Amino acid sequence: MVNKMKNFIVAPAPHAHSGDSVRRNMLLVILALLPAYVVSVIEFGWGALITAAISVCACVLTEWLISRYLLKEQKQTIGDLSAVLTGLLLAFNLPSNLDWWIVLVGAIVAIGVGKMTFGGLGQNPFNPALVGRVFLLISFPAQMTTWPTPQGFGTSYLDAETGATPLYFLKHIVKTGDSSVIDQLVPLKDAFLGAMGGSLGEVCALALIIGGLFLICCRVITWHIPVSIIATVALFAAVTGWCGALPEGLTTCHYVGYELLSGGLMLGAFFMATDYVTSPMSAWGKIIFGIGIGFIMMVIRTWGAYPEGMSFAILIMNACVPLLNKIRPQRFGEKKK
Amino acid sequence: MRTFRIGGVHPHDNKQFSAHQPITECPLPKQAIIPLVQHIGAPAQAVVKVGDKVKVGELLAKAGGFVSANICSPVSGTVTKIDAATDAWGAPMQCIFIDVQGDEWLPEIDRTPDLIRSCTLEPKAIIDKIAAAGIVGLGGACFPTHVKLLPPPGKKAEVLIVNGVECEPYLTCDHQLMLEHGEEIIIGIEILKRALGVERAIIGIENNKKDAIEHMNKLAQSKLGIEVQPLKLKYPQGGEKQLIDACIRRQVPSGALPIEVGAVVDNVATIYAVYEAVQKNKPLISRVMTVTGKNLAKPGNYSVRFGTPIEEVIALAGGVPVDTGKIIGGGPMMGRAMDHTEGMPANKRLSGLLFLPEAESIRPEEENCIRCGKCVQACPMGLEPYLLQRMNELEMYEELEKHDIMDCIDCGCCVFACPAHRRLLDGIRPGKAKVGAILRERAAAKAAEKK
Numbered sequence: 001m002v003n004k005m006k007n008f009i010v011a012p013a014p015h016a017h018s019g020d021s022v023r024r025n026m027l028l029v030i031l032a033l034l035p036a037y038v039v040s041v042i043e044f045g046w047g048a049l050i051t052a053a054i055s056v057c058a059c060v061l062t063e064w065l066i067s068r069y070l071l072k073e074q075k076q077t078i079g080d081l082s083a084v085l086t087g088l089l090l091a092f093n094l095p096s097n098l099d100w101w102i103v104l105v106g107a108i109v110a111i112g113v114g115k116m117t118f119g120g121l122g123q124n125p126f127n128p129a130l131v132g133r134v135f136l137l138i139s140f141p142a143q144m145t146t147w148p149t150p151q152g153f154g155t156s157y158l159d160a161e162t163g164a165t166p167l168y169f170l171k172h173i174v175k176t177g178d179s180s181v182i183d184q185l186v187p188l189k190d191a192f193l194g195a196m197g198g199s200l201g202e203v204c205a206l207a208l209i210i211g212g213l214f215l216i217c218c219r220v221i222t223w224h225i226p227v228s229i230i231a232t233v234a235l236f237a238a239v240t241g242w243c244g245a246l247p248e249g250l251t252t253c254h255y256v257g258y259e260l261l262s263g264g265l266m267l268g269a270f271f272m273a274t275d276y277v278t279s280p281m282s283a284w285g286k287i288i289f290g291i292g293i294g295f296i297m298m299v300i301r302t303w304g305a306y307p308e309g310m311s312f313a314i315l316i317m318n319a320c321v322p323l324l325n326k327i328r329p330q331r332f333g334e335k336k337k
Numbered sequence: 338m339r340t341f342r343i344g345g346v347h348p349h350d351n352k353q354f355s356a357h358q359p360i361t362e363c364p365l366p367k368q369a370i371i372p373l374v375q376h377i378g379a380p381a382q383a384v385v386k387v388g389d390k391v392k393v394g395e396l397l398a399k400a401g402g403f404v405s406a407n408i409c410s411p412v413s414g415t416v417t418k419i420d421a422a423t424d425a426w427g428a429p430m431q432c433i434f435i436d437v438q439g440d441e442w443l444p445e446i447d448r449t450p451d452l453i454r455s456c457t458l459e460p461k462a463i464i465d466k467i468a469a470a471g472i473v474g475l476g477g478a479c480f481p482t483h484v485k486l487l488p489p490p491g492k493k494a495e496v497l498i499v500n501g502v503e504c505e506p507y508l509t510c511d512h513q514l515m516l517e518h519g520e521e522i523i524i525g526i527e528i529l530k531r532a533l534g535v536e537r538a539i540i541g542i543e544n545n546k547k548d549a550i551e552h553m554n555k556l557a558q559s560k561l562g563i564e565v566q567p568l569k570l571k572y573p574q575g576g577e578k579q580l581i582d583a584c585i586r587r588q589v590p591s592g593a594l595p596i597e598v599g600a601v602v603d604n605v606a607t608i609y610a611v612y613e614a615v616q617k618n619k620p621l622i623s624r625v626m627t628v629t630g631k632n633l634a635k636p637g638n639y640s641v642r643f644g645t646p647i648e649e650v651i652a653l654a655g656g657v658p659v660d661t662g663k664i665i666g667g668g669p670m671m672g673r674a675m676d677h678t679e680g681m682p683a684n685k686r687l688s689g690l691l692f693l694p695e696a697e698s699i700r701p702e703e704e705n706c707i708r709c710g711k712c713v714q715a716c717p718m719g720l721e722p723y724l725l726q727r728m729n730e731l732e733m734y735e736e737l738e739k740h741d742i743m744d745c746i747d748c749g750c751c752v753f754a755c756p757a758h759r760r761l762l763d764g765i766r767p768g769k770a771k772v773g774a775i776l777r778e779r780a781a782a783k784a785a786e787k788k
Contacts, residue, residue, distance in 0.1 A: 009663045010676045014749030015691075016506060016669040020756040022704055080704065122705035122757075161531045222714070262445055274707040278542070281721065318472050331719040331741060332343050332578060333588040 017298030018196070022121070023253075026081035028220045032211035033271065039194045039204035040096065043150035047096030048200050050086060052220070054100050058107030066116045077269045084123050087109055089129035090230055092201025092267055093311065094136070097148045097162070102140055106132040126318045127278045137311070145307075147178060147197040165197045166262040167307040174240065179247035188254065191261040202267040205260070212270030221274040224286035225293075229269040232294025233259055240302065264310035268293070273314050281326040289324055292317045338544060340569035343577040343733060344717035348506050348572055348670065349543050355509045355629040358637035363653055365437055369412045369644030370422060370682040371397060373431045376473040377480050378404030383433060389416045393444040394620050397433055400468070402511055406481040407471035408433075409620035411642035413441040424498055424681055426666075426673050432682070435644065447617040450554045452520055456528050456615060463532040463615055470614035472621045476500055476511075476575060476604035477667065479686050482611070485603070486532050488596045495599035497529055497538040498584050499608060501553065504543060505668025508689045510625040511605050513638045515542070515549040519731040522605050523556045525612035526563055533601055539584045540565045540605075543574060572670060573748040577602045579717055589657075591744050599635035624685060626650070630692030632658035641683045647690060650680050662698025666689040669748045712751035712761060718744045722751035722761040727758050729768030 022041060040048040050051025063083040067073045077083075090110050110132025118124040135143045149163040169181050186196045194204025203206075215221045237259040253257025259265070264272070273279060273293055280289050293313045373381045379402035385391060391410040398408040422432045427734040442448060458466070468483035488494055499522075499778055503511040515522060526538045540557065542550045544567045557563040566584050573579055578589045580602060587598040595602055603611075606624060613619040622642055629636040634655025640648055651657060657664070657678075666687050675681060693721040712722040728737050742765065751761045 007697075008661065008674065008676050009702055011663075011698075012670060012760070012766070013665075013674075013747075014670045014753050014762075015663060015665055015672065015674065015693060015698070016350070016749075016753060017701075017758070018346065018753050018756075020754065021701075021758070022707055022756050025707075025709065025756055076706075082707075120705065122707045153353045276707045279708075279710075281708065281710040281713045281723070325724075328740075329713050329716070329719045329721065330343060331591065332582075332717065332744065333590040333593070 013114060017101055022080045022082070025220050026085050027086055028218050029215065030081065030088060030272065032214045032220075033092065033201065035207035035210050036092070036201050036204050036267070037088075039207045040092075040200050042152070043203060044096040044148055044193060044200060045152065047148065050092055050100065050199055051096050051098060052091035055091035055094070055104045056084055056087030057106050058104050059083045059090065059111045060289060062108050062111040063116060063120075066112060067120070071116070077121060080121065080218035086115065086128045089271060090132045092198050092271075093129060093133040093264065095144065095147045096200045098143055102136060105135045105139075109135045122277055124277055124316055125321070127272055127275045130272060130315055134311050134315060139236070147199065149197040150195055150203070156294025161196050165307065166191060166258055167301065169257055170262070171301065171307050172246060174245055174248060174255075177247045179249045182247075182249045185258065188257045188261065191258065196262065197311065198262070198265060199267075202264045205266045206271055212266070215270065215274075221270070222283070222286065224283055225274050225290045226269040228287045229273060229294045230265070232291045233265060233298055234296065236298040259298070263301070263308045265297070268297075268310040268314055272310070273317070276317045278321060280321050280327070282325070282327050282329040284329075285324040285327040288327070289317050289321070292320065301330060338516050338567055338569045339570045339583050341574060341582040341717060343582075343717050343719045344750060345571040345579075346715050346753050347570065348753060349412045350570070351506045351631075352509050352512070352545065354507070354633070354636040355638055355731055356632065357516075358509070358513065360513055360625050360638045360640050361653070363438060363639045363641040363645060365412060365642065366645045366649055367437055368417075368646075369433065369435045369437055369642070370646065370680065371408060371411065371416070371433045371644040371715050372422075372424065372500045372682065373398050373408065373642070374686040375408065375479060376406040377478060378402060378406070380431065380597055381405060381408045383419055383431070383661070385416050385433065387416050387418055389563050390414070391416065391435065392441045392443050393622060394446050394618075400471075400481070403758050404484055406473050407469060407620070409471050409622055410435065411644050412437045412624035414438040422680060426675060429657070432580075445618045447619070452524070453616040454524055456531065458531075458615065460534060463528060466615050467611055470610070470620035470744045472607060472610045472614060473685050475606035475610065475624055475685065475688070476737045477505075477671065477686070477688060478577075482603065482607055485601055486529070488601075492596045493599065494533045494535050494596060494601045495537070496585060496601075496704055497526065497533060497535050498580060498600050499538060499540040500550070500575055500577075500580055500602055500604040501527055501542040501546075501549065502580060503546070504572045504575035505670055505688075506572075506671070507629050507691050508627045508668045510627045510638050510688060512549055514609055514625055515546075515553055515605055519552050521535050521612040522608050523560060523563065524551075524616065525608035527560065527610065527761070528611055528615050529601075529603060530562065535601075537565045540716065541568050541574070541580050542566070542582050543568045543570050545570050548694060555617055573717055573746070573750065576717065576746055576748060577758065578746070591741060619773070621685065624683075624688075626683065626687055627689035628654040628696075629689065630658060630661070632660060632694055633692050643684050645680065645683045646679075647681050647683055647687070650683060651678060651690065658692050658694070660694045661692045662695035663693040667691070669693070670753070671747060700760070701758045703759050706757055706759055709756060711754045711756060715750040715754035717748060717750060718746060720745060722765060723759075725768060726759070726761045726764035729764040729771075734775055737768050738775070742769050742772050743776070
């Protein structure tokens with residue numbers, strides 16, 4: 001038969017699509033970060049605006065330059081917004097009074113080393129924003145651990161007042177049994193609402209939880225990773241309390257509360273560990289991944305040299321992802337004999 | 338409300354265009370082109386020769402093996418040639434060409450609309466009648482129905498599951514059939530229960546067809562052992578394994594048939610055909626198909642004799658819309674795109690014709706896999722589509738086998754869900770074909786060794 005009219009498009013099924021896209025997912029994560037960012041700007045003022053602006057612009061520019069001039073790609077990928085998200089997440093993990101050039105270095109390392117060397121989006125084994133952050137933490141330990149205390153929107157960029165974070169006191173209390181600094185801890189309510197020192201985007205647990213729930217509702221992420229991290233941390237802290245490691249004046253309940261609400265836990269659990277590229281595929285893989293992160297983080301927080309261990313914990317578990325991807329999703333039916 | 342437990346996606350059902358359109362008879366064509374392959378299994382063997390006069394219902398070709406099906410003449414007239422023709426999907430196949438003259442039916446076929454309720458035939462006689470009528474699964478797979486009714490030795494059917502799900506978006510033919518011929522379907526169910534010797538039948542219907550659920554419920558109420566199970570909307574609920582899981586919470590093991598868990602699944606359209614064959618002596622010579630699309634003038638449900646060129650059906654529905662980019666035989670999830678419509682006859686397999694506008698026809702460019710795992714979440718068989726596609730690229734066939742590629746049911750959920758628009762199935766299908774060939778080779782070698 002002669003095909004008189006070969007004008008219809010032929011492609012294999014399916015002929016329908018959910019309408020989901022990489023860009024949409026990135027955009028939703030950026031949206032979900034906004035409540036926490038608004039709190040940061042209110043707490044830390046100009047520092048929050050400047051740091052985030054530098055970080056985002058530097059990340060996007062780095063990706064574009066490398067892709068355009070080093071890799072000579074025909075098609076540029078900055079439109080998928082993943083570089084914007086990396087920039088924003090990097091900023092969220094930095095103190096808001098960090099010198100601009102340190103932020104710049106962090107962004108270049110995050111995208112250049114953390115992402116593009118591996119072949120761009122989807123190929124990187126480690127969370128790029130955390131690669132940037134940990135690089136800075138090791139290279140500039142003093143600047144990276146001097147956190148401003150919240151002073152309100154009027155706070156100037158570099159001369160922010162600084163102070164220790166609740167985690168510093170917690171570690172001191174648990175390690176030494178010294179109960180004298182307990183009253184220097186911010187009230188739990190403040191920790192929940194974000195009135196405490198810390199990295200730019202990590203302080204307001206409430207805003208981060210709202211953003212995280214939004215992502216779960218939009219089916220951008222699943223509950224497995226955040227829930228398993230939070231549950232592991234809570235359990236670890238509770239066991240520490242039950243074993244009598246806490247001095248008088250700090251109840252187990254309070255201790256669990258501080259561990260959950262301070263440091264980068266909520267930011268890490270909902271936004272950093274759930275990074276698509278660097279987390280496992282199957283439900284059980286995700287749960288084990290989350291348990292691993294929670295456990296490693298608590299070990300670092302309790303016995304390690306740093307007061308905070310979220311970044312390290314996530315990066316270590318990132319390295320385990322290829323192994324965790326060997327865990328198969330639950331197959332339909334049983335295996336044949 | 339129930340649904341299957343692993344994976345699944347939620348495409349827009351888009352059934353509003355043709356839903357509740359009464360089934361309309363499509364006029365007889367001048368020439369009918371009847372392919373000898375309209376089912377899974379061996380091609381049917383022609384028993385007529387050029388020049389023969391045939392009546393409606395007369396056997397044209399007999400089943401070419403155990404898994405095969407008879408083909409009866411959908412028209413009356415003269416056989417003009419038996420020749421290879423290329424179907425719209427590009428596959429050459431033997432077809433019987435008949436010049437249509439009048440509409441003369443075999444005398445034993447009861448063409449009255451009267452309901453015949455009682456059936457006292459023995460199971461064997463029922464199954465023989467179904468086989469003679471050339472009935473195949475009209476849900477899409479076209480597996481010969483009589484083969485399903487003969488469980489392998491040692492296996493016993495416990496429940497008949499009736500597929501009224503119609504999970505493919507756009508399609509409404511089964512829905513309309515339940516509304517217009519619900520009573521016949523209930524009688525058909527009783528006949529099949531008798532043939533299988535089962536006490537229980539469950540009609541699974543998704544709850545986007547509330548009127549059908551209500552209607553079938555009302556009809557089933559007076560019958561012992563027939564229940565209606567409303568199901569939560571989720572694709573691919575009409576998949577045999579998914580439907581069994583949804584209705585009776587049993588999962589058919591990998592590589593096994595539904596009979597392994599005591600279930601036999603038949604589509605409502607198939608059951609209607611069973612009623613007609615057993616009670617009215619009418620073989621399977623036509624089916625209801627949905628002709629639909631956003632911009633189609635007269636979307637609807639048309640009863641079409643097999644062999645009718647689809648152009649005539651399209652003309653009846655108002656012609657190909659101007660901005661059509663794709664014409665799909667079947668639904669948008671599993672249907673096949675046709676590059677032309679000339680000379681393509683309606684057959685047992687064709688459940689619908691869907692006209693997609695140009696804008697919806699072009700696949701967006703692929704991006705890097707971002708390893709989001711949405712394909713894994715979507716897969717109703719619990720497979721890892723991203724991995725299967727990659728392994729096929731790397732020709733890792735042993736690994737593909739170990740990762741259960743043969744369980745893939747081709748449903749398209751992974752591609753539907755992928756935010757990077759990756760064409761996962763384009764890689765998985767050839768991988769599955771290759772692994773299937775390897776498995777067959779291995780089985781043949783084993784058999785030779787035994788000898």
